[in-house]
Amino acid sequence: MSDTIDRATVQRVARLARLRLSDAEQDSLVDDLQRIVAYVEKLQSVDTSAIQPLVHMTIDAMPARKDVAGQPLGTDKALANAPEAADDAFVVPRVVGS
């Protein structure tokens, strides 16, 4: 078990991840993450101080394409899957001054 994870940690991380979790979900995530984090602690056994992190896999420079304008998706297609749209825009709840 890892003591790094408690209910407050789960609630803080859920806020960061923009996930609304039920009480039951929070309980099971405390258990699951404690066990998983305890397992990944095995990485602490390696001395990695002299090792460069491997973050990106692309081996060579990414090939550049010619700078030619392509066909954009178009407003109709871009909005076709929107839960709510109006006036060629996505509609969201009031963001400012609410």
Place this chain on the structure above:
Amino acid sequence: MANAAELLDTLSLVDCAAAIAAGDVSAEAITGAVLDRIDRFDGQFGALLHVDREGALATAASTDQARKAGAALGPLAGVPVTVKDLISVPGMPLTAASKILRGYEPPFTATVARRLRDAGAVIIGKNNLDEFAMGSSNENSAFGNVANPWAPDRVPGGSSGGSAAAVAAGYGFGSLGTDTGGSIRLPASLCGVVGIKPTYGRVSRYGVVAFASSLDQVGPLALTVDDAALLLSVIGGHDALDSTSATEPLGDLRSGPGSLEGRRIGVPREFLDDAEGLDPGVASCIRGSIDALKSAGATIVDVSLPHTPLAIATYYLVATAEASSNLSRYDGVRFGHRATLAQGEGITDLYERSRGEGFGPEVKRRIMLGTFALSSGYYDAYYERACRVRRLIHDDYVSALKSCDVLVGPTSPVPAWRLGECTDDPLAMYLMDIFTTGASLAGVPAMSVPVGTTQNLPVGLQLIGRHFDEETMIDVARGLEKALNLGVQRPNLDALADESKP
């Protein structure tokens, strides 16, 4: 003309393409036989989330007309295939097996789907999978489990479980899956089919739902090595629409001598002699295959991948960190599920509630782990440390492959396990990826080839190749297939159908 239903049980993909091109069977008849089989069995297996009956029959009919008119046909003309429902195909919904994408119709065409269609393939429908490709058993789909056609009380493996089950059950002659930490190879092994995870960058990911962008690759599943190689030759190669796709030439994947004479084949001791939790029946099949490789002229070399015991911990930190970022796009604004808000709730409630309602438990678990690993105060100890260990794992593979043409070992530590056996223990499920995550972290190509059975369940051998050298890896697999001379093994679906009758 031959009976199409019988051909479905006897032909390989390569044979089927040749039979259609020669006029021995019509594309329409073979497509009809596939649709009949899906109608008959998929209630039991659950390998498909969408079937495009009219579209498939129309494509098949136009292929037959083109052939009669003497038009040049593509290498997959008239051949029925399926694709994992993580890949955008125009005219078909895309769900990623998630409630959050229910009803979504992708406005673009994945490059791999375009290439399949340009080669003449008939796309029958979309395969079930673990939600957002997160799982090793296909029990994380929001739309139901997939059953293994060899034993319907057992899992097909995941996350491309629907793809592997579809190929084993004869829903067409091949499928495209995706592999992030083993998601093509593991189900291929458990369902007794061939599955290839190409080198990172080999196949375009344009139009494919992202899980972990430094790991994800699209690849084929099929009945034989040549079948999978033909599919890879069609979908592989540079794509200007994917900036991470590589320009290295594909090589000749479709034909090769399959000669093992003079090949140097490494056996990592961490995968066999020193492997923990390896099923004895699986180990025995793998040792038998290594003997067959040796008898056919290969030199077997003892090698070490010393950081193998750290691969799963590294993988589950890197992959979940990347997933937590990639899946932030599902916010209820531009597409996908949007929660109904109460009076006075605002934009943050919209994000949190839409995501809380739309994602399933495993996806939430991984977003939480990844967000934790990237969060302030934990980033260095978890995410960055995992990236450093990833370098060590990468260097292990590159170093072992300096002295060998390929590495071999088991794909899965155990044969197909029972549905429900691991679902209460996420960590036990993660450990199924022990032999597959290393090649993913290293970015090298790897594949699974059926090499026998234990307890009447298929066993797959994993081959791992050098970066961008699928050609050698596939040719060794071809040689192994010849040396074992097992022929294509198919589950007896009629017997299953009889058993399930009351």
